[in-house]
Amino acid sequence: MTDTLLRSIRERLLDETEPLAGLLRKCLLLGAETGSESLRQWARYELNGYDEGVEVPSYRKLPAPPISVDSISGNVQATNVTYNRLQLPRKARECIDEELFLDHPIEELEKLAALKSVSFTGTGLAYAQTLWNSELGPYQQITGMTFKISGSTLSGILGKIRTQLVDVVADLTSGTPLAELPRKDQIDAAVGQHIGTQYNTNIHSQHGPLAIGTDAATNVGLNVEEAIRLLDIVRTASDSVADTQAKTELLEAIKDLRSEVGSPAPDTGEVVRKTGKLKAAAASIGVPALSAAVGGAVEALTSLAMGGAFS
Numbered sequence: 001m002t003d004t005l006l007r008s009i010r011e012r013l014l015d016e017t018e019p020l021a022g023l024l025r026k027c028l029l030l031g032a033e034t035g036s037e038s039l040r041q042w043a044r045y046e047l048n049g050y051d052e053g054v055e056v057p058s059y060r061k062l063p064a065p066p067i068s069v070d071s072i073s074g075n076v077q078a079t080n081v082t083y084n085r086l087q088l089p090r091k092a093r094e095c096i097d098e099e100l101f102l103d104h105p106i107e108e109l110e111k112l113a114a115l116k117s118v119s120f121t122g123t124g125l126a127y128a129q130t131l132w133n134s135e136l137g138p139y140q141q142i143t144g145m146t147f148k149i150s151g152s153t154l155s156g157i158l159g160k161i162r163t164q165l166v167d168v169v170a171d172l173t174s175g176t177p178l179a180e181l182p183r184k185d186q187i188d189a190a191v192g193q194h195i196g197t198q199y200n201t202n203i204h205s206q207h208g209p210l211a212i213g214t215d216a217a218t219n220v221g222l223n224v225e226e227a228i229r230l231l232d233i234v235r236t237a238s239d240s241v242a243d244t245q246a247k248t249e250l251l252e253a254i255k256d257l258r259s260e261v262g263s264p265a266p267d268t269g270e271v272v273r274k275t276g277k278l279k280a281a282a283a284s285i286g287v288p289a290l291s292a293a294v295g296g297a298v299e300a301l302t303s304l305a306m307g308g309a310f311s
Helices: 002-013 020-034 037-048 090-094 106-112 123-134 151-174 184-194 224-240 244-261 268-285 288-306
Strands: 061-063 067-073 076-083 099-101 117-122 140-150 216-218
Touching: 002 020, 002 151, 020 037, 020 106, 020 151, 020 184, 037 106, 037 184, 090 123, 106 151, 117 123, 117 151, 123 140, 123 224, 123 288, 140 151, 140 288, 151 184, 224 244, 224 288, 244 268, 244 288, 268 288
Parallel strands: 117 216
Antiparallel strands: 061 099, 067 076, 067 140, 117 140
């Protein structure tokens, strides 16, 4: 088993068509055989995706890509207008991280790398969109904001992961016969040197994407206080609602949700239920600016709920 496992990893690494997932699963076995938790942990994160709050390795981080913006100004619609993050209004810019963190499972990245381009939306962009709209005049509105990166960029990240694995295995096989197991300290040293991450948990940051794809979402880290501010923005946006009954229902939904989120022990199920009620109230009104504000608040609170921010 020892001979087969170590030799198999080394030989398969030389085949560029060999899927990374299979190689990483062999690393899980090798880590278990040798007692190297650092190798198992790295392989596990690469296979399953990096947990919320876990520091993502540097090779999975990208400078914030260009932002594609859709907007309306009077009767004129503009789509796919490209902005650099620094070109956004200050308040909107501050809710978008300078880096994009790709925490997805390796097999998901491999599928997406085959696409020509991939779009990301998420709570950070939704929050930025809401704040930007709050600064615009009448008959002007930002209707959509997305990050866009090429599939070749994802291929480059996969190449870096493969290189990390090659370096680790090269270190292990250079001083250890293929028929023998490398020592735990040898593996830990190789992982520490070439991968370097200690997987520190940061409970203050939720920067990993929730999903990825043509119309998928990226979570760019809002806390509960910031999510409540989004609800206040929704309340302000409700001033444009002319239908008295619809406005009353909307304000009641905002009040119920804000009360639950701001309580000493908010219930996750109630937060999710009340966000759905708010979304339905806004949809029945059909005012674009209001729908955009509600969309940002609902997505932020749902992400926080699913991430365990509430009891």
